[in-house]
Amino acid sequence: MDSKVVGILGGGQLGRMLVEAANRLNINTVVLEKGELAPAKQINAISEHIDGSFTNLDDIKKLAKKCDVLTVEIEHVNTDALKQVQKETGVEVHPSPETLEIIKDKFAQKEHLLKYNIPIAESVSVESTEPALLSVGEKLGYPFMLKSKTEAYDGRGNFVVKDKSHVKEALEFLNDRPLYAEKWAPFTKELAVMVVRSLDNKVYSYPTVETVQQNNICHIVYAPARVNDTVQEEAQVLARKAVASFTGAGIFGVEMFLLPGNKLLLNEIAPRPHNSGHYTIDACVTSQFEAHIRAITGLPMPKGFTCLSTPDTHAIMLNILGADKPNGEIELCKRALSIPNASVYLYGKSTRPGRKMGHINIVSESMDDCERRLAYIRGESEKTPE
Ligand code: ATP
Numbered sequence: 612m613d614s615k616v617v618g619i620l621g622g623g624q625l626g627r628m629l630v631e632a633a634n635r636l637n638i639n640t641v642v643l644e645k646g647e648l649a650p651a652k653q654i655n656a657i658s659e660h661i662d663g664s665f666t667n668l669d670d671i672k673k674l675a676k677k678c679d680v681l682t683v684e685i686e687h688v689n690t691d692a693l694k695q696v697q698k699e700t701g702v703e704v705h706p707s708p709e710t711l712e713i714i715k716d717k718f719a720q721k722e723h724l725l726k727y728n729i730p731i732a733e734s735v736s737v738e739s740t741e742p743a744l745l746s747v748g749e750k751l752g753y754p755f756m757l758k759s760k761t762e763a764y765d766g767r768g769n770f771v772v773k774d775k776s777h778v779k780e781a782l783e784f785l786n787d788r789p790l791y792a793e794k795w796a797p798f799t800k801e802l803a804v805m806v807v808r809s810l811d812n813k814v815y816s817y818p819t820v821e822t823v824q825q826n827n828i829c830h831i832v833y834a835p836a837r838v839n840d841t842v843q844e845e846a847q848v849l850a851r852k853a854v855a856s857f858t859g860a861g862i863f864g865v866e867m868f869l870l871p872g873n874k875l876l877l878n879e880i881a882p883r884p885h886n887s888g889h890y891t892i893d894a895c896v897t898s899q900f901e902a903h904i905r906a907i908t909g910l911p912m913p914k915g916f917t918c919l920s921t922p923d924t925h926a927i928m929l930n931i932l933g934a935d936k937p938n939g940e941i942e943l944c945k946r947a948l949s950i951p952n953a954s955v956y957l958y959g960k961s962t963r964p965g966r967k968m969g970h971i972n973i974v975s976e977s978m979d980d981c982e983r984r985l986a987y988i989r990g991e992s993e994k995t996p997e
């Protein structure tokens with residue numbers, strides 16, 4: 612299994628969990644990231660990693676020299692450099708640089724999805740001026756969401772324009788970034804589906820899950836989503852259709868809004884492992900990380916590999932965010948470690964309030980039982996689950 616070396620652009624927690632999955636299959640990985648102690652580098656001492664940036668052509672060239680396949684754990688990479696390196700060296704890149712180029716610009720992504728008849732919230736490119744925003748407000752109505760087209764993550768490129776009086780503040784907040792406006796989606800739930808695309812362009816979906824964001828950051832995931840079977844299926848069909856419209860192999864996270872009347876809108880796609888797929892490590896036949904490694908190296912993806920481990924499997928994933936007091940989040944981890952059916956994953960990062968430090972997967976035979984365990988872990992109940 613160790614014939615192909617995989618290069619990963621980015622060395623955060625997603626890279627770390629990709630390295631773990633690859634390690635188990637004797638597939639060697641090389642990580643391109645600044646600093647010698649990046650989370651993904653900490654757990655692979657076999658390779659000499661690259662200390663550099665995934666936006667720098669020369670650093671990407673150095674990585675390509677050591678690898679057969681390049682992949683990403685973050686979309687904000689230098690896609691022109693990836694195209695050039697692919698052409699010059701013949702290194703494989705998954706997903707394709709063209710896919711990454713479209714997806715990393717959220718507005719280009721929206722235009723692409725529209726072309727393929729994927730339902731999205733109405734989106735309009737807008738200049739960073741007050742008159743332009745006021746005219747968009749007339750068109751889309753208030754509130755609307757103002758978003759940065761590029762470099763967006765964890766809601767840091769978003770601003771809710773509640774009414775006319777917030778336009779000025781919105782412009783100050785998103786100062787100088789390329790912008791587009793999105794019609795408000797009055798969702799009842801947010802759903803997500805992990806989709807994996809093989810080298811021979813087959814597309815497989817994981818179960819539909821329910822995500823709860825707090826301050827725009829993914830906080831809790833319920834798997835499977837608490838929706839009826841039709842919505843469960845329709846969300847997977849939509850996610851597969853969206854991913855099928857892109858090129859290149861690998862795992863994709865597809866975020867969706869469920870509207871009143873059970874209508875689905877696609878919010879955005881991540882061309883990489885995704886926070887909403889962490890539950891797969893403990894609750895599915897194959898984790899999203901292993902699925903990605905299999906997909907990009909051409910390993911088999913047998914029947915049912917994206918299924919929940921058993922028909923009764925239920926899971927909750929809780930993100931461990933840096934607490935306000937130093938290492939306060941460790942309390943949460945200790946409580947999780949003290950009960951059955953909870954697994955703690957820490958990412959080897961230094962703590963900062965609100966930073967994603969790790970996650971906890973709770974797996975059981977019913978969602979009620981998962982919720983009881985969650986309540987204990989969060990200190991909302993003192994009754995120790997058995
Ligand atoms: P990430 O990549 O970390 O998921 P992001 O910075 O790309 O986040 P979005 O996914 O665009 O941000 O938005 C973050 C959250 O803001 C969404 O999960 C949703 O809760 C809310 N949101 C985004 N767009 C809309 C919209 N059009 N209407 C209502 N809420 C929205």
Ligand code: MG
Nearest residue numbers: 763764765879
């Ligand atoms: Mg995003």
Ligand code: MG
Nearest residue numbers: 765866878879
């Ligand atoms: Mg998002």
